[in-house]
Amino acid sequence: MTERDTDVDPLVCLREPTDPECDVFLTGTVFLDIIFTGLDSAPVRGTESWARGMGSSPGGVANMATALARLGLRTSLAAAFGDDHYGEYCWDALEQGEGIDLSLSRTVPGWHSPVTVSMAYEGERTMVSHGHAAPPLDGALPAYPPHARAAVASLVPGRSEEWVARAARSGAKVFADVGWDDTGRWDLAGLADLRHCEAFLPNAAEAMRYTRTDCPRAAARALADKVRYAVVTLGSEGAYAVDGATGETAEVPAIQVSALDPTGAGDVFVAGFVTGTLAGWPLADRLAFAGLTAALSVQEFGGSLSAPTWGEIAAWWQRVQGHECQDPAALRARYAFLERLLRDRPARPWPLRRAVPTIGFRPAPAT
Secondary structure (H helix, E strand, O other), rough: OOOOOOOOOOOOOOOOOOOOOOOEEEEEEEEEEEEOOOOOOOOOOOOOOOEEEEEEEEEEEEHHHHHHHHHOOOEEOOOEEEHHHHHHHHHHHHHHHHHEEOOOOOOEEOOOOOOEEEEOOOOOOEEEEEEEOOOOOOOOOOOOOOEEEEEEEEOOOOOOHHHHHHHHHHHEEEEEEOOOOOOOOOOHOOOOOHHHEEEEEEEEEHHHHHHHOOOOOEEEEEEOOOOOOEEEEEEOOOEEEEEEEOOOEEEOOOOOOOOOOOOOOHHHHHHHHHHHHHOOOHHHHHHHHHHHHHHOOOOOOOOOOOOOOOHHHHHHHHHHOOOOOOOOHHHHHHHOOHHHOOOOOOOOOOOOOOOOOOOOOOOOOOO
């Protein structure tokens, strides 16, 4: 398990005794992720490929939940867990290791955990997944989401989730991403829950298809007619955002890093943007912070255990100010807002020791 950082609370100046119990609520499917890295190319049929690296960690919605919790947000997750060893490992990793509230989650007898195998090569990844839909839990998962500052939803074309509307009506800011539209229709009207969202964060390809534009920045401007904040990720070019209420725009370049595994980077980006938005930061700072957290995550295994803590962010900030790197003066200027968050935090050496990406070692025998 990773060491949790409890000395940085990005919302400390906003907290009141009457605050909701959690900062962010989310629900979805938890997978066990098994990740292979160090592949020179995609596996070829009829051959055996050896990977130079391998790790395992909770995946699926656990990626987002872990990223939020590591950034100091009180996170509540409602999910089904298998009653196999994989499910037990994922539950313990999230509840005990990350401090995520699983009081709305349940273990389902006789249901095995969904599994995803991810193979990373050439800066991309190929995934193979297996699982069955969780059986009905007879009302075990909440019909009404808990009172929260924010909620994170994954929109699905043609499907509406009643909890999203209920969360918005209760005052939660809803942040949404979206997956690839397998129907090929790319119809914004099919994203029924978008009308309840505070922010929408698709990638460039998704945004352009949904808006019928040929430029991601034009796509973001079109999406800003639907939500308060339209944020389009541009891959190696960074990200672009539009505030639909004020017309403000922001664009931040990506930080150049040596990527080990891109699994979950999009989830970490969303978590960074959620954190900055709840804290009331300027739009450009939110975008820069989201990009930084995503860049730090791709240098490690997995989608959940790779999410950075404040300790890693502090170590990166110290390193930027004292070492040669990608345009250090520009980075120091762009991320100067971190100084007020990390001012009293003791420096730690880079790189930091990370969580061990394995299902678990047996305890050493007593001597």
